[in-house]
Amino acid sequence: MRKTFSFAALALIMAVLLFACKGDKEKKLDYTTSLSFKPGDEAKIVEAFLSLKDSTSILFAQGIYKFENLSAAQLKHILIQGEGFDKTILDFSSQTTGGEGIRITNIKDFSIDGMTIRDSKGDLIKINNSRDVKVTNLHAVWKNADSTSGGYAIYPVMCKNVLVENCYVEGSSDAGIYVGQTDSAIVRNCKGAKNVAGCEIENTTNAEVYNNEFYNNTAGFLVFDLPGLSQRGGHVKVHDNNFHDNNNRNFAKAGSFGTSWGVGNAPPGSGVVILAASNIEIYNNRIINNNTAPVILASGFAVDEKAAEKINDHYFPISKNISIHGNTIEMGSTFPEPTKEHHIGKLLVAAESKLNALDPARKNKRIPFIMYDGFSTNILNGGKAINPDSLCINQPGDNVFVNADFLNIANPGKWHPETNIAPFICK
Amino acid sequence: MKRVNYFLLLIICLTAISAAVMQSCKTKSTQTGTQTSASFQFKEKLSDYNFFRNRLKDLDPNPGVVHYEISTTLFSDYAVKDRYVVLPKGTVAKYTAEGPLDFPDSTFIIKNFAYTNTAHQKIMIETRILFKSPVDKTWKVMAYLWNKEQTDAVKHITGAQLPITLLDDEGNKISTNYLVPNTNDCKRCHIKNDIIAPIGPKARNLNLILPGQTENQLAQWTANGLLTGTPALDSVQQLPNWKDKAHFSLDQRARAYLDVNCAHCHTKGGDATNTGLFLEYEQTGRDHIGIMKEPVSAGNGAGGLNYDIIPGDAAHSILAYRMNSSTPGTAMPEMARTIIHQEGVRLIKEWINQMPPEKK
Numbered sequence: 001m002r003k004t005f006s007f008a009a010l011a012l013i014m015a016v017l018l019f020a021c022k023g024d025k026e027k028k029l030d031y032t033t034s035l036s037f038k039p040g041d042e043a044k045i046v047e048a049f050l051s052l053k054d055s056t057s058i059l060f061a062q063g064i065y066k067f068e069n070l071s072a073a074q075l076k077h078i079l080i081q082g083e084g085f086d087k088t089i090l091d092f093s094s095q096t097t098g099g100e101g102i103r104i105t106n107i108k109d110f111s112i113d114g115m116t117i118r119d120s121k122g123d124l125i126k127i128n129n130s131r132d133v134k135v136t137n138l139h140a141v142w143k144n145a146d147s148t149s150g151g152y153a154i155y156p157v158m159c160k161n162v163l164v165e166n167c168y169v170e171g172s173s174d175a176g177i178y179v180g181q182t183d184s185a186i187v188r189n190c191k192g193a194k195n196v197a198g199c200e201i202e203n204t205t206n207a208e209v210y211n212n213e214f215y216n217n218t219a220g221f222l223v224f225d226l227p228g229l230s231q232r233g234g235h236v237k238v239h240d241n242n243f244h245d246n247n248n249r250n251f252a253k254a255g256s257f258g259t260s261w262g263v264g265n266a267p268p269g270s271g272v273v274i275l276a277a278s279n280i281e282i283y284n285n286r287i288i289n290n291n292t293a294p295v296i297l298a299s300g301f302a303v304d305e306k307a308a309e310k311i312n313d314h315y316f317p318i319s320k321n322i323s324i325h326g327n328t329i330e331m332g333s334t335f336p337e338p339t340k341e342h343h344i345g346k347l348l349v350a351a352e353s354k355l356n357a358l359d360p361a362r363k364n365k366r367i368p369f370i371m372y373d374g375f376s377t378n379i380l381n382g383g384k385a386i387n388p389d390s391l392c393i394n395q396p397g398d399n400v401f402v403n404a405d406f407l408n409i410a411n412p413g414k415w416h417p418e419t420n421i422a423p424f425i426c427k
Numbered sequence: 428m429k430r431v432n433y434f435l436l437l438i439i440c441l442t443a444i445s446a447a448v449m450q451s452c453k454t455k456s457t458q459t460g461t462q463t464s465a466s467f468q469f470k471e472k473l474s475d476y477n478f479f480r481n482r483l484k485d486l487d488p489n490p491g492v493v494h495y496e497i498s499t500t501l502f503s504d505y506a507v508k509d510r511y512v513v514l515p516k517g518t519v520a521k522y523t524a525e526g527p528l529d530f531p532d533s534t535f536i537i538k539n540f541a542y543t544n545t546a547h548q549k550i551m552i553e554t555r556i557l558f559k560s561p562v563d564k565t566w567k568v569m570a571y572l573w574n575k576e577q578t579d580a581v582k583h584i585t586g587a588q589l590p591i592t593l594l595d596d597e598g599n600k601i602s603t604n605y606l607v608p609n610t611n612d613c614k615r616c617h618i619k620n621d622i623i624a625p626i627g628p629k630a631r632n633l634n635l636i637l638p639g640q641t642e643n644q645l646a647q648w649t650a651n652g653l654l655t656g657t658p659a660l661d662s663v664q665q666l667p668n669w670k671d672k673a674h675f676s677l678d679q680r681a682r683a684y685l686d687v688n689c690a691h692c693h694t695k696g697g698d699a700t701n702t703g704l705f706l707e708y709e710q711t712g713r714d715h716i717g718i719m720k721e722p723v724s725a726g727n728g729a730g731g732l733n734y735d736i737i738p739g740d741a742a743h744s745i746l747a748y749r750m751n752s753s754t755p756g757t758a759m760p761e762m763a764r765t766i767i768h769q770e771g772v773r774l775i776k777e778w779i780n781q782m783p784p785e786k787k
Contacts, residue, residue: 202723
């Protein structure tokens with residue numbers, strides 16, 4: 001008995017000792033070189049970043065730091081560590097040159113943790129062509145949520161193995177968290193508000209997005225494939241998120257109502273937008289009070305009439321193998337005002353009126369939860385299959401689905417939105 | 428008694444473990460900064476290299492330091508540039524049909540940046556050096572900043588903003604903050620497929636007759652033993668001089684300009700690979716050149732416009748819009764340019780405007 005106790009004590013003390021070396025404050029000891037800085041050291045920090053060696057941790061003690069920008073390139077095993085989002089703040093508001101606040105290029109095993117980065121002219125942190133990337137406990141924010149903000153707050157692109165966790169993004173004029181042309185990414189336990197899109201996964205494979213909350217954006221979550229890029233996306237699971245109250249105007253373009261590419265296409269009031277994507281599963285999410293379209297399922301044709309010319313190994317415009325099930329979806333009683341000025345939003349407003357006009361029994365029902373643009377591979381190959389692109393929907397309720405027949409939307413005589421969900425119910 | 432033994436054992440173990448743990452912590456933290464001793468170090472001052480004789484700012488090359496020029500040059504705020512290459516004695520560069528020539532280890536490539544001040548004097552700003560390290564066979568970058576006295580330039584890694592008033596090519600006065608790149612900025616343009624490489628000295632860029640000379644530059648290099656493997660000159664590609672309307676078409680000149688000013692990043696494997704906009708002179712894909720191509724991640728840099736190039740409509744083409752801006756986040760190229768290259772913008776607008784409009 002006593003023996004057991006002694007060994008238990010020994011084990012415990014050993015653990016404590018090991019923790020003392022590896023623990024929170026001493027995580028830097030995993031790195032060959034440990035640098036630490038305090039506010040006022042900015043010039044030294046810039047120089048240190050330009051002279052970094054492999055396996056270096058850089059600790060930013062609490063306080064506010066002012067930078068034009070910071071960059072690190074061609075390294076292995078680098079950690080940028082703050083003392084917490086409310087303690088360590090990197091401010092880029094006085095930037096006169098360059099795009100990004102922090103620019104990371106070609107680093108293997110890169111981590112940034114525990115700080116706020118704010119108010120750059122371009123993206124706040126861009127991580128390009130890197131592997132084993134961890135972005136944790138990072139707040140990336142612009143104080144003004146308008147077109148003066150940079151595009152992306154947290155922007156890993158062309159990376160492999162990315163984790164974005166416990167982060168908060170605000171004010172991006174494109175997407176708060178944007179994972180582009182990446183293989184294997186996890187976005188979890190993050191929040192985002194007042195961005196055009198809370199989060200976007202683009203041309204990215206093997207991504208999982210869960211336990212996040214995106215609210216008060218133009219659109220909550222987007223999964224897109226665009227043509228002409230380095231890879232096709234797909235195999236994205238999106239579950240147990242809370243996408244709510246995304247009804248803000250689309251400020252992706254200065255002084256107007258949105259560009260007609262990328263995130264500019266997201267109408268105010270979108271919960272989830274799936275565009276030209278494949279092998280996507282959306283389940284167990286709360287999609288509440290996104291008052292234009294809780295879920296938009298669209299093809300490249302919805303935004304580009306020449307999408308077919310761009311088909312190649314890396315791009316297919318029609319969304320395929322899309323599974324939407326078990327989500328809790330609710331909508332408010334009217335469209336948000338800004339959607340009436342948006343080029344896609346207007347179409348949805350028209351679709352709701354048309355549906356209610358075609359079927360008086362609908363009375364004044366809202367547009368159904370899932371808005372499908374109706375472009376299937378049948379239009380490419382003249383086929384007649386009723387569900388050629390393997391859509392699978394399993395959502396309760398009677399006003400779940402509309403094929404908005406975008407193909408004929410410009411031709412009022414032929415335009416016939418269709419609410420029959422039967423062909424698309426999961427088998 | 429037994430109890431005491433266990434206690435003793437515990438204490439001994441703990442002491443040993445603590446010592447071991449402390450030691451391992453210590454070992455790690457004392458390794459700091461000892462890993463570079465074997466690698467190449469740039470010298471402190473430009474004069475330390477002995478590249479030039481007499482007054483340094485005259486850039487009068489010593490024997491073995493070879494002045495060269497390229498057919499179309501990158502615009503960097505109307506900077507006046509001088510280029511030199513230094514091959515180690517007895518070595519020779521190998522011809523390559525694509526990409527930079529294959530330079531031997533320990534080659535230096537030197538590029539000096541100056542501006543013309545309002546008194547029409549040449550004022551030295553910075554000298555950039557690329558060095559191909561024999562240790563790991565990779566190119567290294569460094570910038571040297573000229574002193575006020577214009578007597579020497581000193582190693583400078585952090586970049587700088589220098590307020591200057593310069594004369595442009597037409598003699599107009601322009602005040603700006605000239606940007607000296609930091610060493611990571613250098614890499615942004617010079618990295619292709621994760622490897623730092625020279626940009627200018629490609630065979631097709633060097634394939635010209637310098638002003639006041641009669642022999643082609645590549646032929647001179649070959650004759651002087653600097654270059655080997657060059658095929659017959661008429662089979663070597665030539666990048667057009669974007670200013671030479673007499674010999675090259677508008678399309679050739681525009682594409683040469685875009686190649687030199689954009690394609691170090693806008694190429695597969697370059698810093699802008701993610702954009703899918705590829706502007707190499709050899710590029711033939713309409714979408715990659717930007718024709719009716721939607722941007723990917725330009726954000727507000729696109730100015731609310733929808734396509735990189737709309738044939739016949741430069742006013743609504745993002746390419747021309749971004750070249751015609753000096754605002755960070757919009758201006759392209761992102762680096763090395765704080766003022767608008769009016770002549771370049773004119774060329775690209777003219778090129779776009781003469782493209783036949785797309786059929787609906």
